[in-house]
Amino acid sequence: MNIDEIIKNRRATPPRFLAKKEISKDTIQQLLDNANWAPNHKSTEPWRFKVYTGDAKNKLADEIYSLLIKKKKAGEQINLSKADKFKAGIELVPVAIAIILERDIAERVSEWEEIAAVSMAVQNMWLTATAINLGAFWATPQFLPFLNEILELKPRQKSLGFLYIGEIAMDYPSPGRGDIVYKVEWKE
Numbered sequence: 001m002n003i004d005e006i007i008k009n010r011r012a013t014p015p016r017f018l019a020k021k022e023i024s025k026d027t028i029q030q031l032l033d034n035a036n037w038a039p040n041h042k043s044t045e046p047w048r049f050k051v052y053t054g055d056a057k058n059k060l061a062d063e064i065y066s067l068l069i070k071k072k073k074a075g076e077q078i079n080l081s082k083a084d085k086f087k088a089g090i091e092l093v094p095v096a097i098a099i100i101l102e103r104d105i106a107e108r109v110s111e112w113e114e115i116a117a118v119s120m121a122v123q124n125m126w127l128t129a130t131a132i133n134l135g136a137f138w139a140t141p142q143f144l145p146f147l148n149e150i151l152e153l154k155p156r157q158k159s160l161g162f163l164y165i166g167e168i169a170m171d172y173p174s175p176g177r178g179d180i181v182y183k184v185e186w187k188e
């Protein structure tokens with residue numbers, strides 16, 4: 001695939017469309033190495049990742065689910081059907097990579113720039129996955145702010161969700177895009 005094909009073939013492939021089959025550590029490392037080459041302002045390199053596979057991934061799903069039940073009982077607004085769906089999703093996929101933003105101590109650049117840099121790192125992984133015929137999905141459930149302790153985040157870190165990776169079991173249809181012509185003004 002050339003660059004245009006990789007970009008246009010990249011899909012958000014939901015967990016139930018991914019195969020549970022293990023992904024090799026070398027392949028996951030390839031994605032992470034490419035993530036690390038994302039552009040970033042003032043060389044802050046704000047992306048951090050935690051790779052969950054096997055028992056650690058299933059333990060994570062259980063811990064998150066138990067926490068959400070506890071929060072719900074304590075009166076927090078938790079949508080339990082979404083919590084169920086999240087648990088099922090993370091159990092279905094072979095790899096869940098926690099996407100973490102780490103601000104530098106001096107906060108030399110604004111948070112939005114750091115989020116942009118982490119997002120570009122995620123896109124690097126997503127496009128790499130597409131190029132090697134793997135599917136990926138970025139999950140950003142509303143309860144992310146509750147997960148700091150379970151994800152063992154440090155004070156300057158924030159969760160930006162999970163990137164699931166797996167072989168594509170079934171193609172997920174593209175929602176397509178509106179024509180770029182309506183999103184661009186040319187000034188000549």
Ligand SMILES: Cc1cc2nc3c(=O)[nH]c(=O)nc-3n(C[C@H](O)[C@H](O)[C@H](O)COP(=O)(O)O)c2cc1C
Pocket residue numbers: 010011012013138139140141173174175176
């Ligand atoms: C920052 C970000 C967060 C996302 N979070 C979710 C999510 O929580 N659940 C979901 O179904 N899709 C999520 N997506 C994926 C989009 O739904 C998906 O990209 C969109 O439907 C377009 O499909 P495509 O990527 O296959 O073209 C997210 C995408 C981005 C960029």
